[in-house]
Amino acid sequence: MITVTDIAAGKIKSAIARRGRGEGILIGVKTTGCSGLAYVLEYMDNENIHCMEPHDSNGVRVFVDPKYRPYLRGMTVDYVRNGLNEGFEFRNPNEKDRCGCGESFRV
Numbered sequence: 001m002i003t004v005t006d007i008a009a010g011k012i013k014s015a016i017a018r019r020g021r022g023e024g025i026l027i028g029v030k031t032t033g034c035s036g037l038a039y040v041l042e043y044m045d046n047e048n049i050h051c052m053e054p055h056d057s058n059g060v061r062v063f064v065d066p067k068y069r070p071y072l073r074g075m076t077v078d079y080v081r082n083g084l085n086e087g088f089e090f091r092n093p094n095e096k097d098r099c100g101c102g103e104s105f106r107v
Contacts, residue, residue, distance in 0.1 A: 001055055002027060002062050002072055008079040008088060009058035021045060024054055024061025027077070028068045037071065037105055039090045070094075071107050 004012065004025075016022040022043040029037045044054075044063045054061040064072055075092040095105045 001074070002057060002064065003076045004057040004060045004062060005076065005078045006058055008077050009060045011079045011088075012060050016043065019043065024063055026052075026063045026065075027072060027075075028065050029071050037107065039105075041077075041088060 012025055016024075022045055024044045026040075026042045026044040028040045028042075030040050032038045044061070052063045052065060054063045056062070071094055072092065073094065075090060075094070078089045078091065080086065080089045092105070092107075094107045096107055098105045
């Protein structure tokens with residue numbers, strides 16, 4: 001199960017409301033970067049929801065493709081601000097290593 005913090009949930013709900021559609025978020029991984037994998041966060045729309053079972057975290061429906069569950073189990077999605085930078089942060093207990101730039105990880 002993936003946990004979405006209160007702050008991240010507020011940002012996600014606000015973005016879905018501005019967008020005017022969306023059933024929640026889809027979290028996955030893709031092959032890229034120096035360490036091998038990178039996180040993917042997308043909106044989940046009605047036409048795609050039949051393929052995955054969501055769970056709720058702080059009022060946000062979270063969808064995860066079953067093939068990525070082992071990589072993401074126990075992860076927390078937060079929204080942080082560091083100086084002039086802000087955005088979603090993924091805290092994943094399954095990570096073994098991250099690349100120097102922080103864009104990719106290895107499990």
